[in-house]
Amino acid sequence: DQQVKQNSPSLSVQEGRISILNCDYTNSMFDYFLWYKKYPAEGPTFLISISSIKDKNEDGRFTVFLNKSAKHLSLHIVPSQPGDSAVYFCAAIDGATNKLIFGTGTLLAVQP
Amino acid sequence: NAGVTQTPKFQVLKTGQSMTLQCAQDMNHEYMSWYRQDPGMGLRLIHYSVGAGITDQGEVPNGYNVSRSTTEDFPLRLLSAAPSQTSVYFCASSYRGQVTGELFFGEGSRLTVL
Numbered sequence: 001d002q003q004v005k006q007n008s009p010s011l012s013v014q015e016g017r018i019s020i021l022n023c024d025y026t027n028s029m030f031d032y033f034l035w036y037k038k039y040p041a042e043g044p045t046f047l048i049s050i051s052s053i054k055d056k057n058e059d060g061r062f063t064v065f066l067n068k069s070a071k072h073l074s075l076h077i078v079p080s081q082p083g084d085s086a087v088y089f090c091a092a093i094d095g096a097t098n099k100l101i102f103g104t105g106t107l108l109a110v111q112p
Numbered sequence: 113n114a115g116v117t118q119t120p121k122f123q124v125l126k127t128g129q130s131m132t133l134q135c136a137q138d139m140n141h142e143y144m145s146w147y148r149q150d151p152g153m154g155l156r157l158i159h160y161s162v163g164a165g166i167t168d169q170g171e172v173p174n175g176y177n178v179s180r181s182t183t184e185d186f187p188l189r190l191l192s193a194a195p196s197q198t199s200v201y202f203c204a205s206s207y208r209g210q211v212t213g214e215l216f217f218g219e220g221s222r223l224t225v226l
Binding site: 004006009034041042043044045046049089091099100101102103104105 | 116145147152153154155156157160170171202204214215216217218219220
């Protein structure tokens, strides 16, 4: 039972355009959400996070939006750069168990 | 800047063999965890520890043992390897535990079980 779902396995975007990565979740006990970025042969690295009491958090080119009623999370990258090409994982913390649950990942390819 | 160090990076085992994946961190982090990454499955939590002497099960703990005798080390033991345990394993640590989820990951250990 996948509690955190990333329904798009891959996404291709032109350099300079906006990349939008989506994530849906089912567990209403999730109270903190994160995005991680992973390059091949490396471990994931933390990118940006958002608490469930907020609906938006921005850090430079990266913005995360949270729609609690829809149980939906998205990551916007503007403008996209070739160096952003990586696998992006959505993750959520279950406030009841304190476990961090990851989604299946979306491979972003930014074309020059 | 060592951060989280995993060894070995690659390992091939035969079914039924045992082995230990090592994980060490030099950031004095209280929280440590092990994940496995499989195609189409994302990262799944195997075991975690909130401090020395304390461990707990994650989403997929069967077939794995852990211990946390020191703050720095968190080894993952496969007692009797099975082909289903072929995966890439990541160790991760955090200063504040899972509260904010900002984990530091190692580079991964690729395990193949024949």
